[in-house]
Amino acid sequence: MKIKTAVIGAAGYTGGELLRLLVHHPEVEISYIHSNSQKGRKLEEVHPDLIGESTLVFTDVVSTSELDAVFLCLPHGETRPFLEKHSFGGSTVIIDLSTDFRNETNGFVYGLPEVNRDTIQNSKKIANPGCFATGIQLALAPSVAAGFTEGAALHITGITGSTGAGKKLSEPTHFSHRNDNVSIYKLFTHQHLTEIKQTFGQLNDSFTNDLLFVPYRGNFTRGIWITAYFPFSGSLEEAYETYEDFYSEAAFTHISRLDIDLKQVVNTNKCLVHLKKEAGQLVIYSAIDNLLKGASGQAVQNLNLAFGLDEKSGLRLKSTVF
Template identity: 50%
Template sequence: MIKVGIVGGAGYTAGELVRILLGHPSAEIVWIHSSSNAGNKLFDVHTDLFGETNLEFCEGMDFEAVDVIFLCMGHGRSATFMKEHNLPDQLKVIDLSNDFRLDRQNNEFVYGLPEVNRPKIKDCRYLANPGCFATSIQLALLPLAAGHLLDEIHVHAITGSTGAGQAPSGTTHFSWRNGNVSVYKAFGHQHLNEMTETMKELMPGFNEAFNFIPVRGNFSRGILASVYLNCPISETEANDLFGKFYSTHPFVTISAKPVDVKQVVNTNKCLLHVKKYGSKLHVVSVIDNLTKGASGQAVQNMNLMFGLDEQEGLRLKPVAF
């Protein structure tokens, strides 16, 4: 059994991580750290876990007792954590923040997008889990980048409110978000840099504009990314390209029919729909921001790092209604 510790256990990603790991046949949660909730039951914070576990949050962190730790803290805090703690040599680290996703040539953390970095992930000790928007959008672009077919990229993508984290704010509380849609961080979202870095790794010399308009949705979880660009190949060739690229990646499926968020919520799946309109290739990508976009992908990476089938514990089914 893989012995697991979780640092920063009170947020949405940690709660989702616990939900997945409780059903994982080869993993055991040893401790879950939360300074503000130490001594409380997990279900006091993550109420969906009531009746599932009697685990309690703890104050201390016994690194010798675990094989891997998941860092589920706010952005900026993981880098501080790594500086402040002398971790055992055998301990693996999976970070769910954006602290180690960039500057990959000079970074001991491997960028954890399995569909492009599976061999490196299998051999790594430290892993930087990708962002949720970045996962959805990159999966819509990887085959084109690998085929050196990228042109100027245009993306509109909408995300559920859980993507903003658990701490309430003016744009996440129910009375503002319900029945409402809004644009934020247009052309300047933090995930742009990690996506651009991946595109340049697969297509050296790529220097076209990457236009990204993020949208706040009036639903809890899920991402739909609408991606389009000029592309010289036909629709049939594009679908063949995508099918071949993802033929060995179990969580990405190409759909001949339009896709929607309800098909992926509560799963680690990404569904892609590829269509040609004149000179434009249009790719629609849907994922759950908390699973494939965060905690599910983190478990997928853990499986690879420990030599397991990457689907283990992740054969999750959506709830459409």
């Protein structure tokens, strides 16, 4: 019997990306797709690339019964009041893609599989990590866990595609602003830093390091590139062995001893990590697709874990490469 699921807030970028995965997931049946703004419209009218893939029609009615799982793709700050108004059964797996429950328990487990895989498998409430948070954590988690970063400020830069800002138009996401342009925002204050520190504290209870994060808006559509570095007295080989051991059972995070580039991961649920040692610093590059491993793909990965499925089910995707 297939997993009956619904997507709440299915008209945006993350909701659309979820639907692209779920309509082809071999173990999932989509019961309904929800949107207050698009009610009555066919799926293909809102997400034109899905023409011929489904006959689903958007509804503004929320049904909480007979669902095995529900994905919440609501804007940040709207999930908590939504769940206060709509009560799902205790057996329904809830996967929230907003920030609302990432930094506290309330019964939610933080859904970063590379760190919390076993807990996710036994959870009914999963808070999906943020996109920048995913790229940064996967770049630095093995170093934090091994104590490589002890006492050091962690310098991090990250550049994200325009889809990371959501579907609603604003000046920084407008083509005229974004094209042929790069800009910085939320210098050292990005909202994802809280959840990152939470995970690093879980991996190493002595972690108190400063995270000096410079986020960039990129002039491309999708993908995140992270560069992080800190002083390191060990060898590059020691670092590689530590990272390869940490991710030895990870389904989608891969350590590459060859240089990496962003297009290797765009349109996939992969994270690629590459290491260098220069000028006494361990330098880590990581690359993800912000809409997949940074959002909807990771949400499906968490669904698979919660239901005891093959972790890669519905996620065997090919990168764009060129």
